[in-house]
Amino acid sequence: MTDWTAGYMADIPYIYGYYSELNPLFVQLAFLNAGLALPQNGTACELGFGQGVSINMHAAASTTRWYGNDFNPSQAAFAQELAAASGAGADLSDEAFEEFCKRPDLPDFDYISMHGIWSWISDANRTIIVDFVRRKLKVGGVLYVSYNTQPGWAAMVPMRDLLSEYSEVMDAPGHGVAARIDNALDFADRLMATDPVYARQMPQVAKNLANMKSHERSYLAHEYFNRDWHPMSFSRMAKWLAPAKLEYACPAKYLDHVESIDLTPAQQQFLNEIPSTALRETTRDFMTGQTFRRDYWVKGKRTLSAFDQAEALRRHRVMLVTPRDRVVLQATGSVKAAGLAPQVYQPILDFLAGHQPRSIGQIEAAVRDAGVVFPLLVQALMVLAGKRDLVTVQDEQVTAAAKPRCEKLNEALIAKARGANVVGSLASPVTGGGIPVGRFEQLFxxxxxxxxxxxxxxxxFVWTVLAAQGQRLSKDGRPLESAEENIAQLGELAETFSERDLPILKALGVAS
Incomplete structure (x- = not known):
């Protein structure tokens, strides 16, 4: 029998996550901050879409025509179910990369994305993907790719290999994946208890193992237990993508644009003396101990003049999506947390407190008297967007066209929330993507x-849903047993939702 999995962990489903960096609209602020010309956005593709949550939200919440694949048929089926619910017309298949990437009916793409999969596939599949990007990404098009990086994973690579080897050699084939993972973690704990030299040389491994136990087993299966698992340096990634004529554009992680958050002045000066982009980015990963990169690459990099960059930034529209009084004036990067100057951020937040779309030009005019100059404003907005307090807003015409599809998709997702906490996001026609909304909030x-x-x-209402399934809430670590206690707790949550969250969801087009 042919093994269609190619060593990939396919007998346990991947998590139902939403990843905003996959949103083509997310590219805009990153490119403008980096002084780069914006790409077109008519056709897009996600390779290895997992459960299809992100691709379906992006298809429903925009006018972009989406295509994608995931070779796991159960995941593709879930994705197709969501596509049918929204009516967005996304073309989603269960084809493997080799089959999908050779399809003659696919258009050329403005945007191609892949989240995480680069680290978990073979060199043969990487070659297929690079050739696909070379042939199918338009001139001026953008590739988003995220992957595990070497410096942050250096200590954990031997332990990962040991966990995988134990799972393959020691566990009976009939054991479920979750049980095999638990057994492998128990084996690692018993090994560490013997005080091996490796544990003394790499003290962070014990912390990593403890952290692994808190993750969903479906996440651990795909992150640690695939046959192929290859953390890669930035320099090596650049060599892989060179045949596709791709140049590095900028980080997709907004906080990485603000180097003062993670890097000392001495580190910034050291990096600024390195002329090679590949060497500079690789060196930066050593400074931050980077474990996971999120990057944008472009075919045909075009730099804007300072004038054109400023004008494009002033036209760019954003919206505050965190309640004004809950915005924390602190940003946490890869290495450390940095305080945010109140004299800069308070005037910006006060102007955006109504949760209405505002252009950066409008914000500039509103905060000018507070002494917030334009470069400082742009940096502050990058930080707020990196903290997910702020989002980019798309054109009203696109929002209006996307609203009916988002409503249909959200109805399907909310219906699933009755039985379990499946997808923790809903689609917003205003942002062109997903917004975090928890299970209870969806039920409200x-x-x-x-x-x-x-x-x-x-x-x-929510209590009737939970009680019918024998489910209960907890408070202060204690399960709530009586109906009265559960209803009271839900009432507190509902009041908070009504006062704090619902107005923002209305502004985002998620609630009516």
């Missing part, structure tokens, strides 16, 4: 859709 929205008007009615 469902109660509103069914005519329940007050937070207390929402709480009782």
């Amino acid at each position: 929205l469902l109660a509103r859709q069914q005519g329940q008007n007050s937070p207390q009615e929402w709480a009782r």
Whole structure:
């Protein structure tokens, strides 16, 4: 029998995550901050879309035509179910990379994305993907790729290989994947208890193992237990992508644009003396101990003049999506946390507190009297966007076209929330992508859709859903047993949702 998995962990489903960096709209602020010309955005492709949450939200919440593949049929089926619910027309298949990338019916793409998969596939599949990008990415098009990097994983590579080897050699084939992972972690704990020299040389490994136990087994299976698992340096990634005529554009992680957050002045000066982009980025990863890079690459890099960059930035629209009083004036990078100057951030946040779309030019005019100059404003907005307090907003015409599809997709996702916490995001036609919305909040929205008007009615509605399944809430680590306790706790959550979250979801087009 042919092994269609090619060594990939396919007998346990991947997590139902949403990744905003996959959103083509997310490219805009990153490119403008880097002084780069913006790409077109008519056709897009996601390779290895997992459960298809991101690609379906991006298809529903935009006018972009989306294509994608994931060779796991159960994951592709879930993705196709969501596509049918929204009616966005995304072309989603269960083809492997070799089959999908050779399809003659695929258009050329403005944007190609892949999240994480680069680290978990063979060199043969990497070659297929690079050739696909070479042939199918338009001139001026953007590739988003994220992958495990060497400096942050150096200590853990031997332990990962040991865990994988134990799972393959010692566990019976009939054991489930979750049990095999638990057994491998137990083996690692027993090894560490013997005080091996490796543990003394690499003290962070013990912390990594402890952290692994808190993750979902579906995440660990795909992150640690695939046959292929290759952390890669930036320099090597650049060599892989060179045949596709790609140049490094900028980080997709916004906080990496603000080097003062993670790097000391001496480190910044050291990096600035390195003329090679590949060597500079590789060296930077050593400074930050980077474990996972998120990067944009472009075919045909074009730099804007300082004038054109400033004008494009002033036209760019954003919206505050965190309640004003809950924005923390601190940003946490890869290495450390940095305080944010109140005299800069407070005027910006005060102007955006109404959660309405504003152009950067409008914000500039509003904060000018507070002494916030334009370069400082742009940096502050990058930080707020990197903290996910701020999002880019798309054109009103696109928002209007996407709204009906988002409503249909969100109805399907909220219906799933009745049984379990499946997808923790909903689609926003304003942002062109997903917005975090927890299970209880989704159920409160469902109660509103069914005519329940007050937070207390929402709480009782949600309790009927939970009670029918024998589910309970907890408070301060203690399960709540009585119906009265559960309804009271849900009532508090519903009141908070009504006062704090619902107005923002309305502004984002997620709630009516």
